[in-house]
Amino acid sequence: MKKLENKVAIVTGGGSGIGAATAKLFVEQGAKVLIVGRSEEKLRKTMQDVNHENLSYTVADVSKEEDTQRYVQHAVERYGGIDVLVSNAGTVGPYKHILEHTVEDFDKVIATNVRGSWLAIKYTFPELQKRGGGSVILTSSIVGVAGFPAHSAYTSSKHAVVGMARALAHDGAPFHIRVNAVCPGVIDNDMMASTHRLLAPGAEEQMKSTLAARVPMKRYGTNEEIARMYLFLASDDSSYCTGGVYLSDGGITSGLI
Numbered sequence: 001m002k003k004l005e006n007k008v009a010i011v012t013g014g015g016s017g018i019g020a021a022t023a024k025l026f027v028e029q030g031a032k033v034l035i036v037g038r039s040e041e042k043l044r045k046t047m048q049d050v051n052h053e054n055l056s057y058t059v060a061d062v063s064k065e066e067d068t069q070r071y072v073q074h075a076v077e078r079y080g081g082i083d084v085l086v087s088n089a090g091t092v093g094p095y096k097h098i099l100e101h102t103v104e105d106f107d108k109v110i111a112t113n114v115r116g117s118w119l120a121i122k123y124t125f126p127e128l129q130k131r132g133g134g135s136v137i138l139t140s141s142i143v144g145v146a147g148f149p150a151h152s153a154y155t156s157s158k159h160a161v162v163g164m165a166r167a168l169a170h171d172g173a174p175f176h177i178r179v180n181a182v183c184p185g186v187i188d189n190d191m192m193a194s195t196h197r198l199l200a201p202g203a204e205e206q207m208k209s210t211l212a213a214r215v216p217m218k219r220y221g222t223n224e225e226i227a228r229m230y231l232f233l234a235s236d237d238s239s240y241c242t243g244g245v246y247l248s249d250g251g252i253t254s255g256l257i
């Protein structure tokens with residue numbers, strides 16, 4: 001039995017990494033999925049990899065209100081409604097001490113990670129209501145529950161996402177809309193690879209081994225492992241879960257919080 005049969009899902013940031021793996025898994029599990037991102041090239045790559053009639057895309061910037069209204073509208077027009085929102089698009093921004101961080105850096109990270117998630121819920125919520133309920137999954141991070149150096153904008157944004165899930169669980173409950181946050185740890189994908197390149201140019205593998213050694217499970221996670229957490233929260237398997245914060249981090253935060 002497929003876990004998302006007859007469900008419609010929006011996955012933002014579906015052109016790469018965790019979002020692309022999620023789109024693939026959700027389609028395999030019977031969902032009709034709309035992926036969203038700014039780069040058409042990336043979205044088309046996911047379309048090609050998944051190669052299924054139940055996947056489509058909309059080019060949009062999640063930080064913009066009119067783009068959000070447009071991608072929500074596309075999902076409704078194409079598939080007749082929405083049952084699941086995975087707000088996964090995100091940006092790390094630069095790794096800088098507060099003394100070097102600019103206001104522009106801060107605003108950009110907050111616009112995508114916080115405003116983008118909030119807009120996604122605001123415009124998806126009425127559609128979930130029309131279906132009699134649904135599931136919203138917000139992507140936070142281990143920096144949503146712990147602090148790391150030179151990372152104040154991203155950390156603030158991911159803490160805000162945790163607060164958003166907790167607050168909106170209350171707004172959603174009377175309408176059978178569940179809202180949860182997922183906190184991935186260090187994931188073996190392009191986002192972490194670019195972090196290695198930025199922070200340890202020429203010594204990327206060494207940085208990866210050092211970070212992996214700090215994880216109790218002694219490895220990075222995979223996009224697919226996070227996608228399976230999203231699937232749990234999207235499906236009826238999590239029917240009594242709302243307002244929750246779900247770590248999938250190999251235990252890295254267990255010694256921090």
Ligand SMILES: NC(=O)c1ccc[n+]([C@@H]2O[C@H](COP(=O)([O-])OP(=O)(O)OC[C@H]3O[C@@H](n4cnc5c(N)ncnc54)[C@H](OP(=O)(O)O)[C@@H]3O)[C@@H](O)[C@H]2O)c1
Nearest residue numbers: 013016017018037038039061062088089090141184187191
């Ligand atoms: N990788 C990790 O170790 C890790 C750990 C914790 C949390 N996370 C979170 O997991 C989520 C997915 O990241 P990932 O690891 O899969 O990295 P990724 O491959 O860089 O994915 C981020 C996605 O977000 C999209 N995006 C960024 N800004 C956008 C905007 N303004 N409008 C629309 N789409 C936008 C990007 O597509 P476009 O560039 O085409 O717009 C991209 O597909 C993010 O929220 C990230 O913060 C990742």
